[in-house]
Amino acid sequence: MDKTITIVSGLPRSGTSMMMKMLEAGGIRPLIDNLRQADPDNPKGYYEYERVKKIKDDQDWLKQAEGKAVKMVSALLKHLPKNYQYKVIFMERKMAEILASQKKMLIRQNKPTDAIPDQKMAQLYQKHLTKVKAWLKEQDNIEFIDIDYNQALKNPSEIIRKIKAFLSHNLDTSSMVGIIDNSLYRQRQ
Numbered sequence: 001m002d003k004t005i006t007i008v009s010g011l012p013r014s015g016t017s018m019m020m021k022m023l024e025a026g027g028i029r030p031l032i033d034n035l036r037q038a039d040p041d042n043p044k045g046y047y048e049y050e051r052v053k054k055i056k057d058d059q060d061w062l063k064q065a066e067g068k069a070v071k072m073v074s075a076l077l078k079h080l081p082k083n084y085q086y087k088v089i090f091m092e093r094k095m096a097e098i099l100a101s102q103k104k105m106l107i108r109q110n111k112p113t114d115a116i117p118d119q120k121m122a123q124l125y126q127k128h129l130t131k132v133k134a135w136l137k138e139q140d141n142i143e144f145i146d147i148d149y150n151q152a153l154k155n156p157s158e159i160i161r162k163i164k165a166f167l168s169h170n171l172d173t174s175s176m177v178g179i180i181d182n183s184l185y186r187q188r189q
Contacts (some may be wrong), residue, residue, distance in 0.1 A: 007077070008020050008047075009073065009077055014092065019147065021179050022160070023089075026163075026173065028068065028083070031053065035050050047123050069089055080142070087166065092149060094150055095126070099122060131180055
């Protein structure tokens with residue numbers, strides 16, 4: 001684990017912040033800068049590192065990520081350089097819940113919510129996910145596991161066992177279970 005970079009990825013609003021918090025509770029240090037503060041959409045924090053968004057042009061920060069966990073939206077994974085080893089925890093969530101959560105966030109930010117109809121957005125996201133998963137399977141320096149957000153809420157112990165086996169890391173599983181907060185599961189479908 002010392003050199004491997006753990007990446008928590010998925011679509012926006014798929015449970016990546018919750019997973020980052022779980023990994024931190026389990027004993028894996030997050031690479032975060034706290035520039036994006038907690039708000040009503042993510043009251044326990046976003047767990048982001050701003051430089052991740054510029055990975056296409058700035059990869060110097062990856063050295064700092066070795067042995068740590070970092071959050072990265074799925075569209076940026078293709079820019080990961082080959083000279084590092086990665087373990088990607090890929091968060092999945094019911095598409096209707098992702099779209100509802102994104103819409104709620106846009107409303108809070110006074111942004112338009114009708115630019116792309118939900119059905120079209122779901123198709124675009126599904127196409128993107130298929131493409132990203134195919135790419136991940138082809139990478140010899142990346143291992144990945146799919147983690148279902150909805151299942152993590154229903155049966156956290158089972159999901160945490162899967163993560164522990166995948167990472168081959170001695171995680172504090174009881175602390176990880178304590179992070180699950182069903183009161184934050186607000187966009188149920």
